Amino acid sequence: MKLPECSGYTSWTDWGHEFDCDAIHGQSCEDCLCTYKSLGGLWHPETGKKIHPVIALLRYGAKNCNIKKNKQRNKNGLLK
Numbered sequence: 001m002k003l004p005e006c007s008g009y010t011s012w013t014d015w016g017h018e019f020d021c022d023a024i025h026g027q028s029c030e031d032c033l034c035t036y037k038s039l040g041g042l043w044h045p046e047t048g049k050k051i052h053p054v055i056a057l058l059r060y061g062a063k064n065c066n067i068k069k070n071k072q073r074n075k076n077g078l079l080k
Contacts, residue, residue, distance in 0.1 A: 001059045001060060003033060003034055003036060003037070003060055004033055004034055004044065004045055004046055005034070006032070006034040006035075006045070007021055007022040007023050007034075007045055008020070008021040008022075008023075008029060008034075009021075009022070021045070023045035023046070023048070024045070024046070024047075024048045025043050025044075025045065025048035027041075027043040029041070031043050032045055033045060033051065033056070036056055036060055036063055037060070037061075037063050037064050038063070038064060040063050042056055
């Protein structure tokens with residue numbers, strides 16, 4: 001199955017970039033299912049329910065917890 005789309009967005013204000021999320025739950029981005037592969041989030045942004053880690057593993061595969069690798073992107077957004 002495909003992971004849900006991220007509903008987060010950034011906007012520019014007088015104070016700099018602001019980030020917000022249109023998801024119905026109040027969880028942080030790290031806990032959102034959209035970041036399951038990179039950060040291990042389990043809260044579904046559309047339903048607001050947390051899924052069991054075993055169900056997430058069966059539906060979406062093993063998560064890649066190598067956060068350092070995910071942060072090392074070049075200016076085009078590609079991994080180095």
